[in-house]
Amino acid sequence: MDRSRMFQLTSLLLTYPDRELVEAGGELRAASAGVLGDFLDWLLTTPLIEVQRHYVQTFDLRRRSGLHLTYHLHGDTRKRGMALLMLKQRYRAHGLRLADGELPDLLPVVLEFAASAGPGDGEAPLRQHRQGIELLRSALHETRSPYAQVLDLICDALPPLTAADRAAIAALAVDGPPVETVGLGPDLTAPYSTCGNAEVSR
Incomplete structure (x- = not known):
């Protein structure tokens, strides 16, 4: 399987599983x-409602295994806002338009861009957010999620981790993403997100 097809396939498999995805099982196996x-x-033999429940519990209800890559590195800080803006600008330069309300650091979106824009500029966001991808992979392995196999395939296609990468990943795994309080929300308990549409529930 060539790199572009692999990134396209993994992008599809990391989206919310619906009936259309499952009914394309033959095409998925061929691809x-x-x-x-x-x-x-697992995907094609498990009842769809159970697959959907696992997806939500894994990616939407657990911050450690959220699919938004910039959160793992920057948390809800100004730096995350800048990282999101840079991704949007990169996509726009290549003609990729996001769906309404979709954040550019969502891993399926980053993979779609890698598939469409090629190994140079297209794969740059994957390399830049490798630490977040590795943290996500580790979290999926910890919970024995079937999705860990998808992350293994993605990581195997990326450059090997350096010693500095491993040290940074280990530190993030212990300390978690940085926290920056820039103002209280209406209930005076939760800080406003500094990047607009960020899903802070992750």
């Missing part, structure tokens, strides 16, 4: 070229 066999077996 996977023999990889992701265990994941596809």
